Amino acid sequence: MEQRYSPLLLTVLCAGIAILYLPILVLIAFSFNASPLVNVWGGFSTAWYLQLLHDRQLLQAALLSLEVAFTASSVAVVLGTMTAVALVRFSKFRGRLLLTGMVNAPLVMPEIITGITQLLLFVSMFQLFSWPHRGFTTIVISHVAFCCAYVTITVQSRLQSADRSLEEAAMDLGSGPARAFIEITLPILAPAILSSWLLSFTLSLDDLVISSFVSGPGASTLPMVIFSKVKLGVSPDVNALASLIIGAVGVGVIIAGYLMRRADQRRALEMQLAER
Amino acid sequence: MKLLDRPGRWLIILPPLLFLLIFFLIPFAFAFKISFADAAPHVPPFTDVFTRSADHHLHLQISLANYQYLFTDDVYGVAYLYSLKTAFFSTLICLALGYPMAYAIARASKATQNILLLIIILPFWTSFLLRVYALEGIIRDNGLLNTVLLHLGLIHEPLRIMRTTLAVYLGIIYSYLPFMVLPLFATLEKLDRSLLEAAADLGSPPWKVFLDITLPLSIPGVIAGSMLVFIPAVGEFVIPSLLGGPDNLMIGRVLWDEFFGNHDWPVAAAVAIAFLLLLAGPIAIYQYYNVKQLEA
Numbered sequence: 001m002e003q004r005y006s007p008l009l010l011t012v013l014c015a016g017i018a019i020l021y022l023p024i025l026v027l028i029a030f031s032f033n034a035s036p037l038v039n040v041w042g043g044f045s046t047a048w049y050l051q052l053l054h055d056r057q058l059l060q061a062a063l064l065s066l067e068v069a070f071t072a073s074s075v076a077v078v079l080g081t082m083t084a085v086a087l088v089r090f091s092k093f094r095g096r097l098l099l100t101g102m103v104n105a106p107l108v109m110p111e112i113i114t115g116i117t118q119l120l121l122f123v124s125m126f127q128l129f130s131w132p133h134r135g136f137t138t139i140v141i142s143h144v145a146f147c148c149a150y151v152t153i154t155v156q157s158r159l160q161s162a163d164r165s166l167e168e169a170a171m172d173l174g175s176g177p178a179r180a181f182i183e184i185t186l187p188i189l190a191p192a193i194l195s196s197w198l199l200s201f202t203l204s205l206d207d208l209v210i211s212s213f214v215s216g217p218g219a220s221t222l223p224m225v226i227f228s229k230v231k232l233g234v235s236p237d238v239n240a241l242a243s244l245i246i247g248a249v250g251v252g253v254i255i256a257g258y259l260m261r262r263a264d265q266r267r268a269l270e271m272q273l274a275e276r
Numbered sequence: 277m278k279l280l281d282r283p284g285r286w287l288i289i290l291p292p293l294l295f296l297l298i299f300f301l302i303p304f305a306f307a308f309k310i311s312f313a314d315a316a317p318h319v320p321p322f323t324d325v326f327t328r329s330a331d332h333h334l335h336l337q338i339s340l341a342n343y344q345y346l347f348t349d350d351v352y353g354v355a356y357l358y359s360l361k362t363a364f365f366s367t368l369i370c371l372a373l374g375y376p377m378a379y380a381i382a383r384a385s386k387a388t389q390n391i392l393l394l395i396i397i398l399p400f401w402t403s404f405l406l407r408v409y410a411l412e413g414i415i416r417d418n419g420l421l422n423t424v425l426l427h428l429g430l431i432h433e434p435l436r437i438m439r440t441t442l443a444v445y446l447g448i449i450y451s452y453l454p455f456m457v458l459p460l461f462a463t464l465e466k467l468d469r470s471l472l473e474a475a476a477d478l479g480s481p482p483w484k485v486f487l488d489i490t491l492p493l494s495i496p497g498v499i500a501g502s503m504l505v506f507i508p509a510v511g512e513f514v515i516p517s518l519l520g521g522p523d524n525l526m527i528g529r530v531l532w533d534e535f536f537g538n539h540d541w542p543v544a545a546a547v548a549i550a551f552l553l554l555l556a557g558p559i560a561i562y563q564y565y566n567v568k569q570l571e572a
Binding site: 012015016017022090108113114121124142145199205208238242250257 | 299302303304307320376380396403406409411420503510514532552562
């Protein structure tokens with residue numbers, strides 16, 4: 001059926017997309033501005049990018065953020081996938097509603113509440129067990145808690161649409177349920193797991209509020225450093241840093257999307273061939 | 277057929293269940309407990325609610341002072357109401373802007389749909405903090421908007437947007453628009469086309485088809501999208517503190533200041549608990565629709 005668009009509908013769509021993209025494009029353009037004045041174009045320059053390399057505080061924070069994001073997203077992928085398997089495959093078990101509620105709540109819970117409650121837990125735990133020290137460990141734990149939600153949702157929808165007959169066939173042929181799951185279903189879930197790992201990584205890399213609460217003295221993540229710089233106003237070196245982060249994430253997402261589509265197409269092709 | 281025998285299942289269920297129980301749910305109990313403590317000048321900066329006396333009896337020392345303080349100091353009530361109001365109107369604007377967008381995407385051809393969806397989702401992958409910062413580059417006094425308008429001669433002096441209520445609204449709409457569009461798209465896309473065609477064949481004009489069929493059937497998406505915008509927006513901290521002025525005291529900012537500025541953890545805990553109670557209704561609505569959608 002041929003769809004007709006009303007001009008109004010088209011205008012709103014374009015305006016909405018423009019709102020989403022214009023600020024970022026302007027920011028990237030001005031990160032190459034030679035002039036330190038933020039509203040005057042002084043010619044093309046990469047000076048601000050070079051300046052970043054000499055900012056020790058910034059580099060340290062970036063390293064900490066990358067370590068946190070890598071650890072947190074890796075743990076979250078495991079726990080989130082387990083949750084998805086439990087919710088999709090085990091129809092009834094004690095605590096199902098509790099698990100559904102807990103895994104979904106971080107999606108809407110204001111970060112500031114999560115941050116403050118988790119800090120109070122960590123402080124009370126430290127009093128009792130002398131663990132955990134506020135810093136890397138506590139930031140990772142908090143990030144895992146909210147990243148789990150995104151992993152579960154992504155993997156869950158993939159698992160629901162996955163064909164169970166292959167796994168059942170494998171079990172009929174004598175492989176155990178765990179082996180059938182690992183050899184048949186896990187490869188089908190792989191694209192969803194990879195994309196949720198990437199999403200968790202970027203969400204963790206981006207988190208300001210929760211990290212600010214649960215981190216201790218001396219452990220500043222990249223968003224914390226950026227926030228304190230940005231509070232002072234717009235500055236060209238932050239523009240450069242922001243462009244780098246946005247560019248890296250953008251390229252990562254596009255490559256991952258391409259790889260996943262190719263894997264999906266190959267799988268679809270194999271399925272077609274197998275059915276002949 | 278069972279995937280695993282019953283005891284084996286718990287190997288998969290327990291790790292995430294325990295993790296979330298300990299590090300997501302139980303923290304609320306600790307916050308609840310500490311909201312009844314008093315601030316104290318040591319580490320950690322609050323008194324014990326439970327104390328053990330010399331004869332090994334457990335004593336409960338509850339102080340309601342923090343909650344009383346919330347009611348006596350105007351700042352909190354004003355900030356709560358202001359946050360609710362700001363979140364409510366931003367949600368309405370997001371809905372007004374996001375509904376036509378989702379509708380247009382749902383009606384596009386499959387190939388266009390994928391591209392448009394990618395365009396909507398991509399900002400979601402870019403840093404929230406950096407996007408708010410990028411918006412500042414547009415709306416500040418010597419930003420792009422004012423430069424262009426001045427150049428065109430449409431205005432003679434820069435518009436003052438930064439540090440105003442308008443900036444906070446722009447920030448929330450800009451940041452949360454994708455959260456509105458995606459659930460709306462999901463419901464609009466699932467809509468049964470034959471219903472629309474039947475109504476049109478029976479002589480219903482397009483606007484009536486929309487009001488009678490499309491709109492009622494998309495209500496779950498409207499609710500999911502609105503909650504995904506409304507609830508986080510009430511607790512928003514980054515946007516009011518970077519774009520807003522001193523008048524834009526949203527509760528997230530008050531909580532932050534109480535904690536990092538005044539170091540009064542028990543009052544901050546009480547603010548958080550009161551805030552959570554305030555949001556319990558909307559969160560329950562969201563969870564209800566979420567579970568219903570997943571089971572469907």
